[in-house]
Amino acid sequence: MSTLQVSVVTPDGPVLEGDFNMVSCKAESGELGILPKHAPLVAPLAISAIRLKRDNETERIAVSGGFLEVSDNQVTILAKAAEKQEDINLTRAEAAKKRAEERLQSQKDAIDHHRAELALRRAINRLNVGRS
Structure with a gap:
């Protein structure tokens, strides 16, 4: 094969x-x-x-x-x-997710909001891969 x-x-x-x-x-x-x-x-x-x-x-x-x-x-x-x-640190990924969620709640600026959304997506992806 x-x-x-x-x-x-x-x-x-x-x-x-x-x-x-x-x-x-x-x-x-x-x-x-x-x-x-x-x-x-x-x-x-x-x-x-x-x-x-x-x-x-x-x-x-x-x-x-x-x-x-x-x-x-x-x-x-x-x-x-x-x-x-196996290299994903779940504690760090969870902390990054929480930070991104907090930034999303407080951001008024569209550019900062977009950056926080991307950070949240990256953190969720790392958590999903690390836990699977």
Whole structure:
């Protein structure tokens, strides 16, 4: 069975590299499932979980947007930020969620409100990935 060579990279460096049977993620245009021999593709990613399947195991990575590129059985994910499921500190993620919720309650400025919404979405994503 053929596999996909997957690399997840952030501005801070590589997060994960390996061979997987399938990659599932949420692009801004909707859910994507990438299998070996997939057509070339570039897509912007939403704040979401990346699910990497190998045999009967699934690894999860929380990403805070970025881009996915597929070419010749290689999947490259260039993420603004990414954390493996086992590296997520749930206490910190819960604290970030509470801070974002408090900022949403107090913000009158549209730009600050939008930034607080994004922070809340990132925190909820990290919590969902960390708890799954």
